[in-house]
Amino acid sequence: xxxxxxxxxxxxxxxxxxxxxxxxxxxxxxxxxxxxxxxxxxxxxxxxxxxxxxxxxxxxxxxxxxxxxxxxxxxxxxxxxxxxxxxxxxxxxxxxxxxxxxxxxxxxxxxxxxxxxxxxxxxxxxxxxxxxxxxxxxxxxxxxxxxxxxxxxxxxxxxxxxxxxxxxxxx
Numbered sequence: 001x002x003x004x005x006x007x008x009x010x011x012x013x014x015x016x017x018x019x020x021x022x023x024x025x026x027x028x029x030x031x032x033x034x035x036x037x038x039x040x041x042x043x044x045x046x047x048x049x050x051x052x053x054x055x056x057x058x059x060x061x062x063x064x065x066x067x068x069x070x071x072x073x074x075x076x077x078x079x080x081x082x083x084x085x086x087x088x089x090x091x092x093x094x095x096x097x098x099x100x101x102x103x104x105x106x107x108x109x110x111x112x113x114x115x116x117x118x119x120x121x122x123x124x125x126x127x128x129x130x131x132x133x134x135x136x137x138x139x140x141x142x143x144x145x146x147x148x149x150x151x152x153x154x155x156x157x158x159x160x161x162x163x164x165x166x167x168x169x170x171x
Contacts, residue, residue, distance in 0.1 A: 011037040011050035011072075012086030019052070019076045019084070026077025033076040036099060037062055040163075047097065050086040052076045058121070060128035061095040061165075066121045096128050096164040103156035107145050115145055120168050127162075134164050 001007075004135055007014035014037055040046070052062040053075030073084035091097065091137055093127040100120070107115040124145060127137040140161065145158065 015050045015084035023080045025150045045091045048088045052086045058098045059095050061092045066125050094165050100160040103158040120144040
């Protein structure tokens, strides 16, 4: 973002540029990168988002259903000429915005079951309905994943970002 700050508010264009910069190095080592870029204009409650093979972001508020922000795009490094269609959503009042890596939904238990999107959606819906504080909500989700996994070792990292509009400011 520091290299192209003028693209920060245009995530789809930034992803296209980033892919063109990284493509030859990634192709040479037969690797790819997933990424998600979000530009949040809190004054207008506007979220602009582009995704490169990453899990969908979600938003919810009390009294509304969880909604995924669909902005599909291929991982970086797959095709030099990839395009990334960004999308824009307007968040409702008292909304929460969730972004996470696949390590969350791909966590497995001893029966080799995935934690899955449905558990994430249910947790997120309850968090929004109860206007749960961000730290408490994140800790509850991590405990849920740990309880689900039991003694099964983690195979991927779990990274998540939860923003909540509480008391006129993000917590």
